[in-house]
Amino acid sequence: MLGRAVSPVFVGREEELSTLFEAFGEARKGSATAVLLGGEAGVGKTRLVQRFAEQVTSNGAQVLFGGCVELSTEGLAYAPFTAALRQLVREQGPARIAALLPEGAERDLARLLPEFGEPSGDGETDTGRARLFEQFLTLLERLAESRPTVLLIEDIHWADRSSRDLIAFLSRNLRVPQVLIVMTYRSDDLHRQHPLRPVLAELGRVNGVLRLDLPRLSQDEVAQQMAGILGSAPDYPKVQKVYERSEGIPLFVEALLDSGEDCAFPESMQDLILGAVERLPEETQRVLRIAAAGGIRVGHALLAAVSGLSDIELESALRPAIAGNVLQIADSRAYAFRHSLIREAVHDELLPGEHQRLHARYAEEISRDRTLVPPGRAAVELAHHWYGARNDLWALIAAWEAAQKSFKAFAYTEAIPLLERVLMLWDRVPDAAERIGADHTSVLERASEAALAGGELDKGHKFVKAAVSELDETREPERVAKLVVRWANLKIYKGRMGVVEDFRHALRLVPEPNLDRAEVIMPMAQHLMLSGDVDEGTRLVEEGLRLARELGDRCLEGDLLLNLALGHSIDGDTESTLATNLRALELGRLEGSGRLITRAIGNNIDALSDLGRWEEALELSEEGWKKAKKYGRIRLNGVFILNNRAETLEAIGRWDEAIDTIERALTFGPVLRTRSHLLRLRADISLARGELELAEAIMGELGVLKERPEDFLQDITNSTRLRISWHLNKGEPGSALAVAEGFLSRPSQSPKAMLGWRMLSLLRTVCDAAGAVEPARARALREQATGLAAGLKVSGPVAAAYQLSFSGDFDGAASSWERLNRPHNQAKALLRAAEARALAGDRDGAATRLRVAHPLAAALRAAPLVDGIEALSRRVGVTHHQQEVPELLTPRELEVLRLVTLGRTNRDIASELFISVKTVSVHVSNILAKLGVTSRGEAAAAAHRLSLLSL
Incomplete structure (x- = not known):
């Protein structure tokens, strides 16, 4: 619903709207993937993207909506993507969405929406997040096969770490036509340490990602906005006054016009924004304060429960706010503040005691009935509200529960602050361990696991160190050994030296022939092999293999076989390397372990290349890449496979292809090694x-x-x-x-x-x-x-x-x-x-x-x-004669050839020459035929040899 202070006329954004349509057009050709739309709070980002969404929808496109909320920073992982998935399920049903994905992939999406059934439980938590990313990428690609698709994500300045990572992943790796991601953010909120800044910097270097800044309105545009609101052209003095005081920010223009004929300007912007609220009935203002404590969006049933009002009483109280365009009616019987600045201004007006009481009421009602919030959000909502209520006991319990939910969704980075909150509140709750069913050291262990999985290496080191200090090696040696191995892995990821002594320490702690010892042997043996100590590494592998086979752990057996193959490779026995890798591959297939399958394939690409069997190596790399995508292991084993493919291409002189492969692999953010x-x-x-x-x-x-x-x-x-x-x-x-x-x-x-x-x-x-x-x-x-x-x-x-x-x-x-x-x-x-x-x-x-x-x-x-x-x-006295040009190239072909010699990809050339990628491909094919060569590298060499580019 639009209130009287909102212009029915779309003002001053034609150029930006045109840019969005151009980006959409490029996306339909496969040349653009994302638009980052920045602007100050209140400058009109939402109005612009809504107009864009309306128009592309009318032209047959599908628009998925996802928004970030302030609560995301407290562990509400993947909020915008969950919202988009929920929209798809509501429109098409879970079965139809699942049919778009590889078999069983919906179990990964079940971590975001319960409609997809039980989440996968393969235990490979180190790869689950990468697999979830890959499934979402596949879903967008499949959706785009039937119709153009736009994913609209608002307010990414509030995005959680996992959402930021998924945004970056999708922006870098969307390779199919007909998909465009449009994201908005508040540019004035991005202080120097804001976590979105490095993401924006990274995406700014990605081909196909466009940065678009939304400026303030000019004075003429403010006049148009005022005319739309007032219904007639305002006089010049009033326009000048509103323009000067609003500084061209549309939200403030609306607030000034809503403040009365004199357009009096309050002492602060917050007072200006609150002006429309303060003119509402007192009961309406009271309910708005309650709603503000619930967030920018709150469901009708939850708001009724917290306010204590009946449905009729609540609707009567909210009607003036809706008519005045302070609130808007959202989907699923929910209310949303028209602008986050309005919600922030109202929330800031809460008195300290009122703030605590309202958060306590929200926590109590959600605890009583978790269906009052969207599926999957109850745990983090409770953690947020109990903490806001200053209830240490329930804040600790809720944070622990929300952290476990984050683990289940592979949202490790969101689990970390929740676990840190548990640690902070620990001493304030006398029976904390009994309340959550875990001791203090277990919380530290869990936090270190999250930090290692999420790449927070410094925090991981801190958590491991603290956990080890609380344990007695003589009483709990197995527990300490696992932590020491984790410590060693953190060091390896940070490129530090001397971790073999850490592994030796861990191995001494588990002398008994059991699974604990075998799990230390596996990474230690691999490290020894790579460090050149093949003899000791092999002895350990043989011991580990005996234990794994006695225990019936075929995945561990496969990992140890791959370490054994590594020793064969170092020793120069390449045929045994191949055979041993194949045994591990077979175990991986029997167990359905994506980790084993892709690791074995990656190692055999290297072995085949060492044997000079480059055709087989390249064929296997293609198969391995498909498996990495299937098992969601692109950023781990998949990138390793790309590295080995690039090595093979480099060896056989296909250097341009090798460079393309390297650059593609680097976009996935591989681990340091x-x-x-x-x-x-x-x-x-x-x-x-x-x-x-x-x-x-x-x-x-x-x-x-x-x-x-x-x-x-x-x-x-x-x-x-x-x-x-x-x-x-x-x-x-x-x-x-x-x-x-x-x-x-x-x-x-x-x-x-x-x-x-x-x-x-x-x-x-x-x-x-x-x-x-x-x-x-x-x-x-x-x-x-x-x-x-x-x-x-x-x-x-x-x-x-x-x-x-x-x-x-x-x-x-x-x-x-x-x-x-x-x-x-x-x-x-x-x-x-x-x-x-x-x-x-x-x-x-x-x-x-x-x-x-x-x-x-x-x-x-x-x-x-x-x-x-x-x-x-x-x-x-040897002369290298130039060959005659088979056929003179056209001027356009010469332009394309010039860029080919500079190593540009087809997409780069298309962008530089303002033509489609398909047209570039046709030009390149013609050039190769006319020059009588078979590759881009040969064409570039011919261009230099024949002096074509000097013609």
């Missing part, structure tokens, strides 16, 4: 292409140039290789030599046979490059490397090819790399072979090798390698 793997791989490609500024930036983030300490030998090896390549690219063989010497001085070097031979191949290059300036040091390094090579296994054809390069058989290496379809390594080996032939006086032999190497390097845009090939070619 996986992120580091992805960045190292990106740095490898940038160094190979001579992009030194980019490489330096990445290596700076990784801490590679400062030799940041690392525990895992694989990470140490790869970081060292980057530093050596960095110095060689800069023409600093002496510095490269120094890094290599430091690496070989370590007690342990390469963790895997293939990585070891790759490093030795690079050390051969360092020795050859530094031999002229530091002959003695280069000779000593070569001797050390030869000693290391004597004890290193050859684990497959990839390691064998690196071994040939190390031994100096560059022609043999080039042939091997050709068979393995690794063009960059092939071209490097050919250049080294050509150098050897040139030194031997065989100019023809050198020329033959250089003519094969040059197009390989050029197609990859491997600038340093191209320069090296061309420099040697000039010395031996």
Whole structure:
């Protein structure tokens, strides 16, 4: 209902409304995903998005509404998404919505709405949240298949942490057409430490996300608004007066006009907003104060119960507020304040005693009948109201219950403040442990579990430390051991060193052959393997496997088999690695464990790539990605699978695809170690292409140039290789030599046979490059490397090819790399072979090798390698002839080709050239056909080779 102080005319927002429609149009083509609409309180964000929603709905779109409320900050997780789901269920029924999702996926949504049945109970709480995110993404994608869909979320400045994370996840990962998310927030509420600020900054860098700021109205627009409200054009002095005093904020224009003919301006904005309330009957004002204590929206039955009024009495009291547009009638027999500022102003007028009494009344009535609030909200509502009532006993009980509900919904970050409240109130309730059925240490353990799952690492460390301090190792060793393992995992996630002693401590606490010991063995063995201690790690795995099989725990057995396979991989037994991973995969399938299935697939992609079976590796990565989506493990094992896929693509020279895969993986916010793997791989490609500024930036983030300490030998090896390549690219063989010497001085070097031979191949290059300036040091390094090579296994054809390069058989290496379809390594080996032939006086032999190497390097845009090939070619008199252009490209195709050479995706090109993604795809296909090439990388190389972009 619209009161008399609201203009029936939509004023001053045509440009912003047009922008929203443009974004919607781009979303329908798949080029836009979200709009972030910011503006001051009262500036008209809600009116704008409502008008937008009305118009797109009339054009056949489906609009889902979700709003955040202040209560969200106290643990009301996923409030806007629950509201949108409830709308869908109300309109279409739970069965129809469930039919849109993969089989069984509705059990994840049941954590938000009971209409979907019993929540899943697979025990994999570490993955449940990611799975819930994925199901919501799938739901939006499926809805959009039948009609355009808009998800409208208001007031995200009040969003809980889980909702903010889900907003960011959806904004980054929506890839299908016909879906647009529109979100509003108060820009004036975003203080420097506001948790929404980093989310907005992150989303501002995501392609397809638009930031839109809603300004205040101009004086002419205020005049139009006034004319709409008054029904006639106001005189200029009055317009000027209202404009100056409202400062162009529509809500204040309405309040000023509602305050009377003289437009008197009260001392504060709160007084101005309250003006409309204070002119209402006293009984209406009393009920509004009661409603304000309940939040921005409160149901009729709840308000009647708290106020003590009959239905007729309540309706009579509220009618003037509705007529005056202070309140509006919402869905499901509820009342909502027209604007949150009105509710805040009324709530702030409550006296302290009145505030406590009203919150107590809400808590009492909801405790008596939980159906007075929407399903799933009773626990957090009770926690909020009992705390507001200053009732320590029931505030503690309700906070504990709400925290358990948050765990059930995978809303770990919302559980943390609730558990902190339990801890804060603990000493005020003498029998707290009996009241909640858990001791103080259990609360700390639960809080540490929530912090680890939610990524709150510093808080997790604090909770674990406090819990351990309350326990006696001699009386409860198993309990302490679990906490110590959690402590170690927190350290690993923070990139800290020396956690193996924590694992040893935990293992000493559980000497008996039982499940507690096996659960310590599993992460400890994995850590030892990655740190290079394969022997001890293998002994522990074998012990753990005996225990797991005796206990009948097939999931634990599968995890331990994957650790055993890791040891085989490090030892160079790649065939055993594959076989053992497959045994773990079978156990995962028998148990329906998404964690085991996706972890095993990810590991086998790596093993297949090491064996040179790249086609199988890429096929398996596609299967693994689908499984990761199915099991909701995208941000954990799914990103690891993408990393291994990118490694395979990099190895076979499909660098642009590898970069796209890396960038896609990074959008999922991977854990620190996986992120580091992805960045190292990106740095490898940038160094190979001579992009030194980019490489330096990445290596700076990784801490590679400062030799940041690392525990895992694989990470140490790869970081060292980057530093050596960095110095060689800069023409600093002496510095490269120094890094290599430091690496070989370590007690342990390469963790895997293939990585070891790759490093030795690079050390051969360092020795050859530094031999002229530091002959003695280069000779000593070569001797050390030869000693290391004597004890290193050859684990497959990839390691064998690196071994040939190390031994100096560059022609043999080039042939091997050709068979393995690794063009960059092939071209490097050919250049080294050509150098050897040139030194031997065989100019023809050198020329033959250089003519094969040059197009390989050029197609990859491997600038340093191209320069090296061309420099040697000039010395031996080889000319690399340009091919004729098969057909002159059109001007538009040249524009597209220019952007392709810069590494732009189709979506980037579409945005820059103001054409659709489909049109870009057609242009790219035409370009590839005209140039006679099969990939974007080859097209870019041809553009440089044929000087097309200079035409």
